[in-house]
Amino acid sequence: MNRTTAGEVGGAGGAGALALALLFALTAWSAQAQLTPREILERVDANMTMTTARVNAQMTITYRDGDVRNLIYDAWAQGTEQSFLEFTAPARDAGSRFLRLENAMWIYLPRVGKSVRIQGHMLRQGLMGSDFSYGDASENPSMVEDYDATLVGEEVLDGRPTYVVDLMAKPERRDLAYQRRKVWVDAERWVPLKEERFARSGKLLKIALLGDVRRIGDRWYPFRVEMDDALQTDTRTTLQMLSVELDIRVPSEVFTLPYLEGGE
Amino acid sequence: MSDLPKKRRRLPVLRLAWRNTRRNTRRTVLTVVAVTVAVTAITFMFAYITGILGNLVDSYARSESGHVRIRKDGYTERERLMPVYLKVDGVSELLAVVREHPDVEEAVPRIRSSVLVDGAGSNRPGLLLGLDMDREAAYLNPQDMAVNGRPPRAGFAEVMIGTEFAEKLAIHVGDTITVLGQTAYRSLGGLRLVVTDLASSGMSFLDNSMLVVPIDQAQLLADMPDAATEILVFAHDPELAEPLAAQLKDSLEPHVSGDIEVLSWLDQGPLMRTMQMMRPMLAVVMGLMLLMAGMVIINTMLMTVMERTQELGMQAALGMRRSDIVFLIVTEGLVIGLIGGVVGAILGSGVGIWLEHTGIDFTAAARTIDLPFQGMAYPDWRVSFPLIGMACGICAAGVAALYPALRAIKMAPAEALRQ
Numbered sequence: 001m002n003r004t005t006a007g008e009v010g011g012a013g014g015a016g017a018l019a020l021a022l023l024f025a026l027t028a029w030s031a032q033a034q035l036t037p038r039e040i041l042e043r044v045d046a047n048m049t050m051t052t053a054r055v056n057a058q059m060t061i062t063y064r065d066g067d068v069r070n071l072i073y074d075a076w077a078q079g080t081e082q083s084f085l086e087f088t089a090p091a092r093d094a095g096s097r098f099l100r101l102e103n104a105m106w107i108y109l110p111r112v113g114k115s116v117r118i119q120g121h122m123l124r125q126g127l128m129g130s131d132f133s134y135g136d137a138s139e140n141p142s143m144v145e146d147y148d149a150t151l152v153g154e155e156v157l158d159g160r161p162t163y164v165v166d167l168m169a170k171p172e173r174r175d176l177a178y179q180r181r182k183v184w185v186d187a188e189r190w191v192p193l194k195e196e197r198f199a200r201s202g203k204l205l206k207i208a209l210l211g212d213v214r215r216i217g218d219r220w221y222p223f224r225v226e227m228d229d230a231l232q233t234d235t236r237t238t239l240q241m242l243s244v245e246l247d248i249r250v251p252s253e254v255f256t257l258p259y260l261e262g263g264e
Numbered sequence: 265m266s267d268l269p270k271k272r273r274r275l276p277v278l279r280l281a282w283r284n285t286r287r288n289t290r291r292t293v294l295t296v297v298a299v300t301v302a303v304t305a306i307t308f309m310f311a312y313i314t315g316i317l318g319n320l321v322d323s324y325a326r327s328e329s330g331h332v333r334i335r336k337d338g339y340t341e342r343e344r345l346m347p348v349y350l351k352v353d354g355v356s357e358l359l360a361v362v363r364e365h366p367d368v369e370e371a372v373p374r375i376r377s378s379v380l381v382d383g384a385g386s387n388r389p390g391l392l393l394g395l396d397m398d399r400e401a402a403y404l405n406p407q408d409m410a411v412n413g414r415p416p417r418a419g420f421a422e423v424m425i426g427t428e429f430a431e432k433l434a435i436h437v438g439d440t441i442t443v444l445g446q447t448a449y450r451s452l453g454g455l456r457l458v459v460t461d462l463a464s465s466g467m468s469f470l471d472n473s474m475l476v477v478p479i480d481q482a483q484l485l486a487d488m489p490d491a492a493t494e495i496l497v498f499a500h501d502p503e504l505a506e507p508l509a510a511q512l513k514d515s516l517e518p519h520v521s522g523d524i525e526v527l528s529w530l531d532q533g534p535l536m537r538t539m540q541m542m543r544p545m546l547a548v549v550m551g552l553m554l555l556m557a558g559m560v561i562i563n564t565m566l567m568t569v570m571e572r573t574q575e576l577g578m579q580a581a582l583g584m585r586r587s588d589i590v591f592l593i594v595t596e597g598l599v600i601g602l603i604g605g606v607v608g609a610i611l612g613s614g615v616g617i618w619l620e621h622t623g624i625d626f627t628a629a630a631r632t633i634d635l636p637f638q639g640m641a642y643p644d645w646r647v648s649f650p651l652i653g654m655a656c657g658i659c660a661a662g663v664a665a666l667y668p669a670l671r672a673i674k675m676a677p678a679e680a681l682r683q
Contacts (some may be wrong), residue, residue: 061450069450092487093451107444112454116382116442122389129450234342 037149040185047145047190047219051078054245060238061130071128072242080142082255084102093128100262105134108260115261124177131206131229133236135177146173147181154187157194158211161187178205189213189220204230216246277586281595291568292600298564299604299657306653307312307612308643309553315547315620315644317435321539322448326403327467329529329536330496331505332374332512333508334358337523339493340532346378346391349448351491357519360495365515367508372399373492374480379445381475382424390429391473392445392493394482403498403600406463406476412437414461423457426474427464435459443475448488455485466640505529554652558660561604565597565664569672576672577680586673590666597665598658605657609650616645 022259035043053074061069072089075078085098105123106115123135143149155162167181178197186193195208206229210222223241253259285292325331339350340394352358355373362371375394380387393404397418400406406415406424414437416422423443425435439459447453463476483489499508505528513526529536572593579589623640672680 061449071451092447092449096452107452107454109444109452109454112442112444112456114442114456116380116387116454117385117443118380120379120389122387128452129446 021032035163037151037165038144040151040165040190041143041147041149041167043190044183044185044192045142048192048221049080050077050219050246051079051245052248052250054243055241055251056161056243056250057239057241059128059130060240061128062236062238064234069129076250076254078250078252078255084254084260087128087131096128096262098127098134099255099257101255106257106260109132113261115257126229126232126235129235131227131232131235132239133177133229143167143183146170146176152182155184157184160189162193162194163187174200186213186220191220191222193222206230212240214243221246277588277592278599281599284592284596285599286300291571295561295564295568295600295661296604296607299561299601299661300608302560302660303605303608303650303653303657304612304615305608306553306557306656307609307645308616308648309645310550310649310652311612311616311620311645312641313329313381313550314401314646314649314679315642317539317542317546317642319641320544323467323537324535325498325502325529326405327465327470329532331502332497332509332526332528333532334362334497334512334516335493335525335527337525337662340525341526346376346493348375348377348486348488348493349450351448351486351488351493352495352524353491353521354519355490355492355495358495358516361515362495362512365508365512367499367501367504367511369498370399370402371495371497372396372403373479373495375479375486375488377445377482377486377493379443379475379485380445381429381433382434382442383430383439386433388429388433389473389506390475391470392443392475392482392485394477395680396522397478403496409463409465409476410461411464412461414660415463416457416460416476416478416481419480420478421455421457421481422460423481424461424463424476426471427462428468428471429473430462431460431477432472437461443485445485447486448491450596453485453487455481457481484602488559491545502529506531514551554656557653557656561657561660562599562664564681565600567660569593569597569665573668573672573675573680576669577675577677580673581641581681586648589673590669593665593669594662597661597663601658601661602622602654604661608657609654612653613645613650616643616649619643620645 054074056074058074059071061071061075070090071087071093073085073087075083075085076084081102083100087093087096097108099106099108099115104117104119105116108115120133124133126132127136128133146169148170150166150168150262151163152166153164155164162184165183165185167183169176169179179197179200180202182196182198183192184194185191192209193204193207193210195210196204197206197208199205206227209226210224211226212223213220214223215221221241221244223244225239227237227239229235265295304669320649334352336350339347342350359373360373361668373396375392377392379392381390395404395406397406397415407413409415411426411427416424423441430436437459441457441459442454443457444452444454456658463471463474465471465474479492483491497503497508497512509526509531513524516524516526573588576589576593580586620643623642626641
């Protein structure tokens with residue numbers, strides 16, 4: 001998924017990206033007028049990808065029949081390739097864990113006591129029945145690497161100036177779940193504020209709305225993500241970040257199968 | 265017909281007719297064989313068509329619809345997603361109420377759940393069926409599906425897997441598999457299950473994706489004790505399904521929270537509707553078969569009687585009354601029809617009843633279609649089929665004899681003799 005979903009705060013690039021981000025932050029306002037679509041993506045990547053992150057968030061799934069489910073999880077991420085997520089509430093879901101290493105994903109449920117690797121079209125199923133898919137959690141979050149961009153316009157969205165960028169998957173990335181994305185990028189904070197994700201056929205798959213953008217250090221980070229799976233019409237899912245720590249030290253054993261199956 | 269006498273002649277017609285049939289053995293045998301073949305075909309094909317339709321309807325009832333099906337309101341609409349959260353609660357109480365109804369033969373709870381099955385490192389989506397292993401014996405019959413006769417036991421973490429599904433997952437009897445599926449709280453649940461046997465239902469769509477577990481294991485996986493996604497009710501008399509559904513809905517009303525859907529098998533889906541629509545179509549097919557059989561008989565009769573125009577002319581020239589000639593020929597036709605009809609009815613019934621017991625094996629063909637059709641077809645012989653066949657044979661033979669006889673007697677005897 002992109003770095004905001006399910007707390008997978010991806011972090012591409014490491015120190016280089018950080019330096020780049022600083023550079024962009026300093027020069028952003030003055031350079032805006034001449035920005036190419038690629039530069040816009042680079043700035044988004046620079047702002048949104050971190051070396052490491054730890055997120056505590058509440059996932060709220062609202063059903064058409066009025067039912068509401070609240071889940072709390074803790075997530076750790078390192079680079080773009082590694083993330084770990086554990087549900088802590090409610091009690092019946094506590095201890096359900098998910099590990100992503102590159103494009104592979106494992107699920108561990110306490111009652112099963114053994115991890116299961118999921119693959120193929122299963123990655124497109126909803127994470128814990130939400131509008132976020134497992135695949136959303138194992139996608140490489142770098143927009144520049146995966147997509148070719150076209151600037152289609154500038155709009156004001158919720159009072160913020162945005163660039164509207166159309167992304168087409170690069171020919172070598174035919175494997176991506178979303179072959180086309182239309183992204184509304186905050187023109188000053190380099191945070192996507194809205195996204196429409198499409199299949200190769202052109203069918204709309206998901207709509208994401210990002211908000212509650214807060215400053216963390218020299219970055220801007222969306223604390224709220226609303227996701228609507230256009231094919232799963234029964235539900236709508238909102239992630240509200242409760243705490244976000246960026247570029248912190250994360251124990252490396254977190255991203256291993258023994259940790260997934262063994263716990264603390 | 266105007267020249268037919270009104271008064272009956274006292275001619276030993278039957279004796280004459282019988283003697284005539286023996287005069288030209290080739291001619292008689294040819295006609296009798298034609299009638300026999302036609303009546304055999306009718307008797308058998310009627311049994312066969314009725315049997316195939318009955319088999320489809322019966323398979324569908326046992327695997328999908330029951331005679332009455334009870335579900336949570338809204339489940340059917342989302343059936344494709346197998347939403348276990350749309351469940352029928354308090355199943356044991358509801359089953360007790362349903363089983364009290366005098367028209368109910370049995371009621372069984374089932375859970376259908378869409379799951380991910382993890383075998384030897386690879387995983388695939390599958391259809392998990394939670395069954396009451398004992399009570400299903402006469403319906404979905406898991407015991408019969410078990411290839412080695414070891415279905416999972418109630419109360420144990422055991423599973424039986426469709427043969428082709430197991431093959432794709434490289435799973436063998438004795439292996440332990442992990443199953444992940446949705447819970448009634450719409451989150452993710454999982455189970456570890458020991459494979460006790462492979463399952464072969466003969467229905468391709470099941471053997472490709474099916475897992476059969478005791479219903480208690482399905483309830484554990486979906487976190488829904490004493491609940492099921494549906495209750496199937498089987499009536500003593502399937503014809504009573506519609507009124508039974510209405511009565512059950514009323515008697516269950518005080519016992520359920522929220523709305524439930526109680527539908528007879530005729531109101532559930534397009535398949536049974538199609539079946540209902542097929543009945544008149546099959547009647548047309550059967551009618552056409554009768555017509556064809558009749559045509560075969562008529563054709564042969566025409567040929568053999570036309571051949572005798574000269575003979576009939578001679579009889580007329582010798583002074584035999586025309587009406588007697590017609591009567592005699594028609595009686596000959598009826599005698600031949602009767603002989604062929606009886607032989608045909610016996611042959612057709614014999615084959616039909618024999619295959620009704622042994623069955624016709626379509627297993628290979630059934631694997632390629634996605635219908636609840638269990639591979640074996642059993643004709644359904646009924647006493648009316650040979651009777652219909654015989655009636656067709658006798659009438660067709662009689663009618664067929666009438667025309668050439670009438671034609672011959674209308675000619676001047678000299679003209680008939682010349683032919």
